[in-house]
Amino acid sequence: KRLAILASGSGSNAEKIMEHFKNSEKGQIALVASNKAEAFVLERAKKFNVSSFTFSKKELEEGFLLEKLKTEKIDWVILAGFLLKIPAELIRAFPDRMVNIHPALLPKYGGKGMYGAHVHEAVKAAGDSETGITIHLVNENYDEGKIIFQAATPVNPDDSPEDIATKVHALEHRYFPEVIDSLL
Numbered sequence: 001k002r003l004a005i006l007a008s009g010s011g012s013n014a015e016k017i018m019e020h021f022k023n024s025e026k027g028q029i030a031l032v033a034s035n036k037a038e039a040f041v042l043e044r045a046k047k048f049n050v051s052s053f054t055f056s057k058k059e060l061e062e063g064f065l066l067e068k069l070k071t072e073k074i075d076w077v078i079l080a081g082f083l084l085k086i087p088a089e090l091i092r093a094f095p096d097r098m099v100n101i102h103p104a105l106l107p108k109y110g111g112k113g114m115y116g117a118h119v120h121e122a123v124k125a126a127g128d129s130e131t132g133i134t135i136h137l138v139n140e141n142y143d144e145g146k147i148i149f150q151a152a153t154p155v156n157p158d159d160s161p162e163d164i165a166t167k168v169h170a171l172e173h174r175y176f177p178e179v180i181d182s183l184l
């Protein structure tokens with residue numbers, strides 16, 4: 001299967017996924033794409049000799065990305081820290097073959113504007129005793145697609161939002177590649 005990864009930032013998850021599929025028979029990371037020309041994920045793609053490109057929000061909405069994914073014969077789309085809303089047409093082109101990772105235990109702390117540090121600050125402010133990750137299929141509502149996998153980690157009262165982020169990233173890096181592999 002040919003996989004494309006969409007990311008807007010650092011790409012630590014994308015790197016773990018590229019590492020996992022480096023010698024895989026089941027899946028190949030064929031493309032990395034970003035809406036940010038300065039995103040570090042593009043540097044990580046170079047390291048794995050995975051071809052990459054960038055696109056604007058306007059191009060995304062005008063179907064440029066969908067055409068590219070079709071041309072590249074992509075089977076699965078992986079959202080790994082991608083912050084723009086995916087157009088409905090693109091979601092419909094990959095029925096149950098587009099997955100996202102969210103840094104919290106959905107349905108808590110999901111929805112528009114709930115991403116990255118905002119999530120961990122909210123967990124801290126609420127005084128929750130645990131948080132975690134959610135891997136879900138993508139549908140037309142933010143963070144509301146069918147949940148495929150969740151894993152939790154305890155939150156200690158003296159954990160800072162940064163400590164929480166570190167724990168959550170560790171879960172993401174451990175499980176996201178394996179869960180994608182199990183879907184193929």
Ligand SMILES: N[C@@H]1O[C@H](COP(=O)(O)O)[C@@H](O)[C@H]1O
Pocket residue numbers: 007009010011012013014080081082101102103115116169172
């Ligand atoms: N959606 C969220 O955005 C972050 C991306 O991190 P990275 O993979 O770019 O390091 C991850 O925490 C992911 O759950």
